[in-house]
Amino acid sequence: MTHRPTLAACRLLRFVGRVLVFAACVASVRAAPVTREYDLKAVFLYNFAMFVEWPKEARPPPGKPLVIGILGRDPFGRVLEDVVAGEVLGGNSLAVRRYTTPEAAAECHILYISESETPHLPQILAFLHGKPVLTVADMAHFAESGAIITFSTGTRVQLHINKAAAEAAGLNISSKLLRVAIMVEPSSPP
């Protein structure tokens, strides 16, 4: 039979429990964005690979790495490499590549468009539109970037997903990912 403590002990336990749960929640949410915003984003970039399905022809063949690319100035340093090092997803290892031109970047699977490329963003996105590349942008000041996934940073890193863009790219985004993200209206391409 279930052990039933006395009423007083019950109340004490409830109070202590509440305190602990609250503290834990606060600690876990707060730590990442304030101290290591780009560490978290690096992990997120890696995590996208788990929830996104590429069209058959774009999928990396076995033995070839799934490529995470960075266009423009690299804000991650070695962090992204550390995150993907040794990881294997769906039978593929992961690789990090840096690009300077959108043309070169079209070969990768996930492309982070750095803040440095913001002025050229419409051109870049226009070029990559319809290509099986998951474009990820950092938009601190705009509601949306036009990229498939946009990071917005408030108290925590929030995801915005442009579903129309994803569909245009032939990418299938898991509903689980959609559930934790904010859907945005597709922006008209420039």
Next chain:
Amino acid sequence: MTLLNDLPVQKKLHFAMLLTSSFALLVACSVFLAVEYFGYRRNLVQTVTTLARIMADNSTASLAFDDPAAARQTLKALEAEPQIVVAILYRNDGHILAHYATHPVENPGRPGAAGVRFENGQVVAVQPVIEDTQRLGTLYLVASQDAMLARVRSQFWVALAILILATTLAALLAAVLGRTLARPIMELDKTVDAVTARQDYSLRAHQYGDDEMGRLTAAFNGMLATMQQSVGALRESEQRFRVLADHAPVLIWLTDEHGRHLWHNQRWLDFTGRPQATEAGEGWANGLHPEDREWTLRLFHAASETRKEFQLEYRLRRHDGEYRWMMSRGLPRLGEGAAFTGFIGSSIDVTDFKLAERAVAEARDRAIAASRAKDNFLAALSHELRTPLTPVLLLASEEAHNPRLPPEVRHDFEMIAKNIALEARLIDDLLDLTRITRGKLVLEQRPADAHAILQDALNTVDPDFRERRINLQVTMAAPRHRVLGDPVRLQQVFWNVLKNAAKFTPMNGRVTVETHVADRNRLLVRVTDSGIGLTPAELERIFEAFAQGEHADTAAGHQFGGLGLGLAISERLVQLHGGVIRASSAGRGQGATFEIELPLDRSGGEPVALPAVQPAAASVPAGGKFS
């Protein structure tokens, strides 16, 4: 169990049925409850596992993209599952991303190993959260068993209610059934009691049905019928015995195995004039003659030891006070398995018989004494009579042939000599008979030629045949004719028979003498005459002493005197020689035949002494001498 042994069968059956059904119900209910409990438990585990998997799967993105709100939203779906009381989503670093609780609970700190376990009466599921192959975090679920236990508890009460109801019904049924089943047994029991109490074998047990109990009852009734018959037969037999014993002409008594009297028949009681009660045990011995009492009782005790048939005579007081001699005879009574159970005896009054016996014995003694005196007298008398005759006979014979005397005188002397010779022979016969009777006759035993002896006898008798002109035919045909015996006495036998034939055969009659060997080793001498013959009555007494035929006085034989001793002596002599003499006749006027059979001598020829007979003293003058 010994307590159960003494219970009535009905109660036993009742208990057995009740116990069986209760036990079966209890087992069934227990199994039911156990199956229910474990079924619920398995269900709960399965539910919790499934929920944990779904929750974990739905929480991957929340963990991957660090979204507590989304995670909370996911966990909130658990509100639909009231048994889930706590759900906590841990990140890989051990921090809590989101939690859900129906009521506030203590943070377990770390979720523990993956899997489902029971902890503090709750089901705890720890499910790793994995997307693709990446471990993103851990889901910690706690499900309460309270709802399940409540259901099990309510089922327990239902089961208990069913158990009590069913047991009560079973008890009622068992009571009814037990009574029905036990009825034949109770009936048998009742009948046995009644039969035992009343010794009434005509009672029968009622038979219910034709099952084993029914057949048992039938068999029991059959046994009762047999018993009734045998008891009836026994009573009848006993009745017969009493009637027989009471009306038997002898006194009958029974003893126990120690020789004490148990019972006497009516005749005994009538004889002694005392009732059964006082005669029982050793009371009957009070009626014994004081001289006989002690040894008689001792003998009864001894007989009880040996357990053998016994016989004794004692004097018993009759009702009129007179002591009577009783001859008693006891036979051992054998009970079942040949066990000795006492004696059955009979007693008869032998007083009269004893008196008669004594009288007879006395009369016989007197007769023997008288006979002996007579023999002695006869011997003395014969001797005294015979002795003076010899000189008279010698003198008369001498004078009869004296040429100097005139013929008339000589003729007188001849007459005197002839009559004295006759008288001497008669006296000799008497002496012989007396000797034989007193056992004083001694025979010589030696081989002798019977033909020669017969011829001598014939020569001696020849003048008689001539005188009467009897036609004598002699045929000595026996190839062997040597016998063992006393020639003088054998000649006397032949002479007697021939003389007898001559005596009773009329003038010009016919006498045949022949010899044969009969039966290989016996010599047969047959003398047949054509005389007056013998009647059957005469034949019967022909060899008795002094038993002349009635014709003896009338016939011509009168001149021979005739005390009738010759044939009697002859018979004794032949018997002493181991032979036989027979007489036969077709009747009066039909002539007579005498046969003498003697054993032939089969030894060498030396004189042999027969053990029964002393060697002859040869002092007795032969009868033939005086003819």
